[in-house]
Amino acid sequence: MQLLGAAGVVGSVTGGADPAMAAAAEGALDTDGGYRPPTGLAENSAAKATALGWIDDQASAITGLNDEIWEHAELSLREWKSSLAEAEFLERAGFEVTFGTAGFPTAFTATFRQGRGGPALGFSGEYDALPRLSQRKGVGHHDPREYIHDPFAPGYGPGHGCGHSALGSAAAAAAAAVAEAARAHRLPVTVKFFGSTAEEQLIGKTYAVSKGVYDGLDAFLDWHPSTSNATGWGTTTAMTAVTFTFLGVAGHGGTPLGNKSALDAAVMMATMSEFLREENLAPSGRLHWVITNGGEIPNVTPEIAEIAYYVREGSPERVRVLLDKVIAISEAAAKASRTRVQHKITSACWNQLPSRSFAELMHDNMRTIGPPDFDGEAQRLAQDLQRSLGLPQKGLHDEIGALTPPNPVFLGGGSTDVADISWQVPTVSMGTALAPIGTKMHTWSTASCAAAGPGRAALLAAARYLAATAVDLLTQPARLKAVKDEFARRTQGVRWKTALPDGYEPPMYEPPAWFLERTGQSWPPENITWPPKRVVSQEEFSSLGPELGPQE
Structure with missing residues (x-):
């Protein structure tokens, strides 16, 4: 099995095939080394031109949203200002916004409807930063924007070292662009944007899936900042x-x-x-x-x-x-x-359930649109960062990566809470090069790029790829059917059940009063116990045994 790989020795000892791994591996080895990605899937259409034109016209507003969220740099479950900024962007684009999705104060669902009977397309938005990754934007060496002075424990403030400021902004732009195309060309559709909290701790979506938040979708589109411009149909851990x-x-x-x-x-x-x-x-x-x-x-x-x-x-x-x-x-x-x-x-x-047909459609759109438009300043920043980190100075990836079958030996890697969504609805994921070649996510160098030239070019490209692929699902029903047919085949015989324990209550922070008022929420939500149970030690000193008497 393709995803069992080197771990298959252990699997054979314990016995039994793993249905989650088998479903993710379905069809991965039928290429015989001669795979060529299909072309002609991405179709030029008036609706697609409208969507892409809207992104071009709104480029300053889209990158401005990214810059604003980057400045806030709010940690998981506390993205008060960031979630509001993203929600207000979508409200201006004609979406209806409801906060408190699955009980999370900073999670929201934005919905746009045009006509009746069309497919329901979902987009994934994130906006949480990481602790201790503060960095000045556009600076090619480590220079924390927020330095915390403590003579005994100096440190740094939070920063967007995974680029979620760009992630949420591009996804919101793509959702809005599809809505604009649907309005202009009278395409029946429901566009749903899910503003998700605490992706860095894999909390927001996994719990929301267990509460049925993503039910009723026909397709789900996801992206993440990366060091390359690529998509595929591999899985995650x-x-x-x-x-x-x-x-x-x-x-x-x-x-x-x-x-x-x-x-x-x-x-x-x-x-x-x-x-x-x-x-x-x-x-x-x-x-x-x-x-x-x-x-x-x-x-x-x-x-x-x-x-x-x-x-x-x-x-x-x-x-x-x-x-x-x-x-x-x-x-x-x-x-x-x-x-x-x-x-x-x-x-x-869970591990993510991939979609080969969805990835092929996304890749053809990426190939047709072309790579992000990195200017000389963006490339110089990337090379400065690489020099600072002791890496070859190759700059930013400025091509569309080849679409290739997953590695026959699954060697692990990262995880995502989008994975649980992928078992409910056909899902595609892709990445654009926000960070320099050879660097990694979850670093200060990524934070430097996210609100500078590399990040702005990457997020606009991501918005175009997402919007173009979504429009193809609207204008080419056969593409959507192929994606859904593959999903039905892969999930046959596999019963998804949340990996969260029985009685699970998600961790939360109490929001400030101004945030509750702005978003129309009350505290606490019904799905948690508040105040939480205190953790207090009641242990006793350790006994050393009877006292020793004086030596005689």
């Missing part, structure tokens, strides 16, 4: 995010006997989990962690410590097997340190 909280007893570091260090437990867990790599972590898996709370000062034994893990594998079932081993390690660390441990799953998603 399934993932579960879990936080372990260790509870001990605080005490003076100078008199440590009897104290119970929660930090010791977290460190032991981290160390033991590294020993999983040789015999329990397949090439398709990933296991990474960070200690999010380990104490503040050395002379106080930490009473509470937290370590967060992302557990990734090729399918939800394979994630579960690996996660059980990580949980067992947490229990061993707690026992060894005499602390108490509890864990909470914060998010969980």
Whole structure:
């Protein structure tokens, strides 16, 4: 099986084919090395010309939206100003906006309808930044825009190191352009834009899918900033995010006997989990962690410590097997340190179900439209960043990447909460080159590009690719039918069930009063317990046994 790959040895030992991996692999090996992407799928039409013309006419407003969200640089679940900016952009384009999708304050659904009986097309928008990736835009060396002075723990503010300011702006522009084309040419359609919170923690969409938010769509279009201009029909890794909280007893570091260090437990867990790599972590898996709370000062034994893990594998079932081993390690660390441990799953998603026919249509549109229009200034910034990072100075990818079948050996990689959507509705994903060749997402260098020349060119190109592909689905019913037929074939015999645990309540922050008033929401939503249960240690000092008497 194409996606089992090197992990197949483990699969054959445990027995049974994995239906999620089999569905994602369907049709990937029937090319015999001679695959040539079809051409002539993307059709020139008056409606497409209208959509692309609208993007050209509104280019300054679209890049201005990106710049505004980039300036806000708001973290997951707290995108107060960013979500409002995106929603207001769509309202001006004729969409009806409702905030509070699936109970998330900063999630919203924007809807446009033209006529009756047409398909329902969905677009994915994100706008959360990442912690500690602050960077001045257009600067070719590391220069944090927000530097946090602390003589004991200096740091940086948040930044758009994954380019979500551009992601949401391009997707909103594409949705608005399709709406404009539908109005002008009387094409029946429902266009739905889903403003999603907390993609960086894979929270917003996975939970919303479980609540039926994406039901009733005929196709879903997604994009993400990248280092290349490409699409394909590969899959992603399934993932579960879990936080372990260790509870001990605080005490003076100078008199440590009897104290119970929660930090010791977290460190032991981290160390033991590294020993999983040789015999329990397949090439398709990933296991990474960070200690999010380990104490503040050395002379106080930490009473509470937290370590967060992302557990990734090729399918939800394979994630579960690996996660059980990580949980067992947490229990061993707690026992060894005499602390108490509890864990909470914060998010969980499936591997993405790809669509070959959808990717072929997207690729033909990308090829027809051409690569992003990077000017000399954008290329110079990219080369400056590459020089600063010790990389070859190749600049930005200025071609459309070849469409090729997925690698026959699935070697793992990133995850996305779009994956859960892909099991409900045919989904296509693509990327445009917002970041320099050789760099990576989740870096300050990406933040430098996102609101500068590279980001602006990339997001306008992305908007064109998304809009053009969506219009083809409207004007060529046969293309939409092919996409839906493939989806039905791939999902036959596979029952999607959320990977989130029973009784799951999504994490949330209480919004400021002004935001609730502006968006017409009340607090708390019905799907969470508020205030949340406090996490407080009730542990006792550790006994050292009977006191030793004086020596005689």
